[in-house]
Amino acid sequence: MSHPMSNYWIMSSHDTYLDCWNQRADQPVLDEQMYLAALYRGVRCLELDVWDGVPTIGGDSIGEPVIAREKPKLKDDPSVNVKVALKSIQQYLLANKKSYPIIINIENHCSYKVQEKLAKYIFEILGSIGLIVVPDNSDSMDVSDLLPSPASMRGRVVIMGKRPNIVMDGAKVVNDDFDDENDTVFDDEGIPNVKSRDEEEYEMEKVTEIPPQLANMTFLHTTKHKYWDKSLQLPSTHVHSFAEGVLEQMTEKNKEEQIIQNLKKFTSSHICRTFRSWKDVDKTSELNTDPLFKWSLGCQLVSLNYSTYDEHLLKADGRFRRNGSCGYTLKPEFLRSYDAVPERPESWKLNVLCGSCLPTPDSKQQRTSTGISFINPFVKINVYGGDIEQRKGEHTTCVVGRNGLNPVFDDKTGFIFKATSPSLAILTFTVWHKNAEGIEELIGGSAMPVSCIREGCRSVPLFDKQNTRAGPYAYASLLVKAKRVT
Template sequence: SSSWFISCMRKADKNKDNKMTLKELKHFLRQVNIEVDDTYVEEIFKKCDTSNSGTLEDLEIEEFYSLLTKREEIDVIYAKYAKTEGEMSARDLLDFLLNEQREQATIESALKLIEKHELDEAAKQKKCMTKDGFVMYLNQEDGCIFNPAHSPVYQDMSQPLNHYFISSSHNTYLMEDQLKGPSSTEAYVKALMKSCRCVELDCWDGPNGEPIIYHGYTLTSKILFKDVIRAIKDYAFKTSPYPVILSLENHCTVEQQQLMAHHLIDILGSALVTKPLGDTMPANLPSPEELKGKFLVKGKRLNKLDAMFSNNNTTVEEDSVSEEDEAVDCKENDQKAKAKKAKIKLAKELSDIVIYCKSVHFGGFEHARDNQSFYEMSSLKESKAFQLADASATAFIHHNMDKLTRIYPAGSRTDSSNYNPVPMWNVGCQIVVALNFQTNTKEMHLNQGRFLPNGFCGYILKPEFQRSPSSQFNPQSLTEGPWLQKKVLHVLVISAQQLPKLNKDKQNSIVDPLVKVEIQGVAADNDKKTTHHIENNGFNPTWNTKFEFPISVPELALLRFVVEDHDSASQNDYIGQYCLPLTSVRNGYRHVPLLTKRGDIIPSAGLFVHIMLMDQK
C-alpha cells in the first residue's frame, strides 16, 4: 500500500536521482501531512540507510515508509473489516463505524471519510480505503476520542448566567518561564485568549493619581489600571463572544476609585454594562446570549439595584462598605478581628457601575435565602467552601440555582498548588478560581477539560439536576434521581505513538512510558488505574491493558489520561495528558491527543485506546 507514497515521493525528488536525503524526506513528510517527530525520522533514516550513503534509494525508501507507519494494532482491526479484495470498501467502512465506533453513520458519511482521508488516488477512484487512509482517519478529528459535535457552541446559551460553570482560572496561564518576563498585561491577554471569562484586578493607589495593578505573589512590576483595561478590551472577545466579568479587588482611595470608574466607562464604552438590561427591575441574571460582547464589573455597591428604578431619592445610600473578606485573609495576624470590621469608603461612580455582580459577605445559606438578591454574590475561601460542600451540599446547590458563588484559594497556598475544582462544580459553584499561576497542575488540566466542549467559549451549562428547584441531588449521598445513570466505562489502553523525549541531552533519554486513566466526578466515581511501564520505547509502546470504571453520575464526570515516564528511583516524569468530560467521550477505537503541562498540543504524539460506555446491568 506504499505505492502512493513512492509515487508522490518521485514527484518530490527535485533532482530526479531517485535518492532522498534526510532534508528532502522531512520536507516531503510535511507536504503529505504526515506528522512525525524529527528525532524519529532521523533514527528510522539511519536504520534504513544500510549503504551509509546519506541518502535512501528505492527499496530503502519503501523500508523507511513501512517502519514509519507500522501499526500492528491497526493492521489487526483493518484486516477484520477489509473484506473487499483486501481493502475496505465504503460498505466495509460503514460496518466498522456502526459496529466498533457505535456512530450514527450512513453510507454517505463513509464515502465522505474516504474522500477526506484516503491518500491513494486509485483507491479513492474505487471508493475504497487503504490501510494508510484508515490510519490517517484514526489519527485525525474523525477518529478522536472527543466528540466533534461538541466542538462548536452546542448548548443552550439563553439561561441565566448562574446556570453555567464559568471559566475563571485566569492567572494560571503565567507559566514558570513567564514569571520573570513580560509585564502582567500579558497574563490577562493569555487568559482571555484561553477563553477565561472572569479576571481579577488587584487595584492599588499609584503615583501621579493613577491607579495601578499588581499581583501580590509574583510580578513585582506594577502596571497601570488603564493599560490593563485597554488590553482586556482588545482581547476579551477574540476566542469567545460571551461576557467577561471584571472582578475588582479594590484597595484604592476614593479619588483613584473615581478614576477607575472613568477609565472603565471611557475605554470599554458601550461594551460595559452600566445599568440593568430591561426597563424594569429584573428578577434574575441575564444570559450569556444577552450579554454577548459585554463586560460586567464585580465589586462593592453602596445600595440596592432597585434604586435605579425608584424615582424617590429616599433609598438608603451608605458611604462606606465593609472590606472584602479576601483582603482580610492576607493580613493573617492579630488585627484580624479589627480588620474584619474595617470599612472602606467607596466612590459612588464606581459603585454605580456594579450591576449584576455586587459583592456581599456570605452569612450562611438561610441568611442568603432571606436577604440576598440574585445579583448579590459571595466569594468563599476554599476551606470554608469545602466545609459547606461536605456538610450541606444540597443547600449549596440550591443557593447556586439563583445566585453566583466564587471560590478563591487559601492565602496559605504560597506553594502555588491549586485546590481541586471538581467538588466545587459538584455543588454547582460557577466561578471556581485557581489563582496559583506558577504550576500547571492536574487541577488546571481538569479545568481545561471541563471547558473543552461548547466551543471552548468559557461557559458550560450545568446539568439539569443542578438547575431545577425541585432537585434533591446530593453529590455525597447518591439517592435515586435523574442524576443517577449507572454506567460502566470500559477502557482498553492499546498503544502510544511518538512520545517526546524528555531530556534531549541524556544519552538514555528514551522513555519508559506508563498510562494512568482517571475519573474525577462525584466522590463515588473518583478512581485511578495505571498500566505497567514499557522499557525504552517512546515510539510505539503497546500495553493492551483493560480497565473498568463504574460510574454513577456521568454528567459530572471527567475522564483524564496521563502518560508518565516510569522512574523507580524518583517521581515519575510527566510526558503528556488529555482530559475531557465523560459526556463528550466517543465509543470505539479512538486517538487521544496529548498536551504539554501548559496545555499545548504535542504534535504527532498520541494514545490509541478502545472505549465502551455501557449501561450498568
C-alpha cells in the same frame, strides 16, 4: 448558550496576574501578559486585585491604580499597570468578537480618588467602545428575575465588584472584601454568622465610599453572606464569594447537610465564587486544590491559579473542553434545578491500545548514538469522583522502551470503574516518560467528563501544559477502547 448565566460553570482564574513565585526572594512574580494567556486558554473570569500605587516624585500626589497581591509600599514593589491589563482584555475582545462574556472581578482596595481613576480607565478602554454590560438602574431586579444568557452578552465584559443597590452621587456601600475570612463564624449547627461587635466600630471599619461612575458600570454585586434566608431573597445579580477554608468549615460543621442544600439552591439562580486564600497556602505547597467538590455544590466560579501546572488544572481544562474550551459549560440538570432527579451511575472498561507521535518531555531529551531522541512512555488513567473530593480509581500501563512514535501498550487487563455522577466525574489521561534513573517526567495529558465517553475505539488527543496542541503536540494522541459494562 441561551440559559441564564447561573446555569453554567465558568472557567475562572484567581490572582490572574501571578506568573510564579520567586522562592529565593520570597515574593511573587507578576506579569500583565498572564491576562492575555488566560483568555486564550479559555478563562472567562479574570481577577483584578487593585490597590493605590505609590505616587511619583514631582508628579500627581494621587497614585495610579495598580494590580498587586498586597498594597505596594515602595515604587519597585511587584505590581502590574491596570491600564495594560485592561488593554489586554480589549485587544482580545476586538480580535474575538464572538467570545462569550468576560467577567472582570475587581477586588477593590483603593481610596476614593484612585477609584475615580480606575473608573475612568475602565470606561476609556472598554466602556467608550461599547464593550461593557451596563446594569439597568431604572428598575431594581426582582428576586424572580434571571441573569442574562452568555449568548446575549457575546463580545462584552461584565464587571463584578462592590455596588450599592441604588446608585447615587457619593453612594456608600458595605465593604465586602473577598479575602476577609475573619468576619465569618459558625454556631453549633454550622450556620455562618457575623461576629458581634460595637455597632459604631463596625461601621467605621466596614463602610467604604464607591464613586458612582464605577458603581454604574458594575453589573454583578458582590455581597457578603450572613444568613441563607436572606441570601435566597437577593436579586440574581448578587454574588457570594467564599474562601475555600470558609466553605470547608460550612460544609463540615453542618451535620444535616442543610447548608449544602441551601448552597445548591442559591447557585441554581445566583452566582457563587470560590477561591483559595493566601492564608491557606504554604508557599512550598500547591496553589490549587481539587475543584470537583466546589463544582458538585453548583459553584460557577471555581477560581484556580494558572501560573503553575498541576492535575487540578488538567481537570479544569477537561471540564471546559466539552464545550469547545469557550469558558462556559452547562451544569447538569440536577444542579440547575433544585428539584431535579440525580443522574444514573455509569460503569466503563477502558483499554489503552497504543500511542502516536508522542513528544519528548520539556526538561530533558535523551538521545541515542545516532542523535535521535527517544522516550520510554507509559500511561496513567485516573477517575475523580464528583460528589466527594477524592480519587475514585487509578490505572497504569506498562512502560514501552524507546518508542514514542507508535508505542503499543499491552493493556489486556484494562481499567474498570463506576461513576456515580458521570457529568461531575472527570477522567484524566497522562503520558509519562520513565528515564534511566527511574524518574517519571510528564509528557502531556488530556481530560474529559465521564459523560462524554462513547463506546468503541476512540482517539484521545494530548495537550501540553498550556492546554494547546501546538508544535510537537499537533498529532500526539492515544487510541483507547471504551466499553460500557453492567
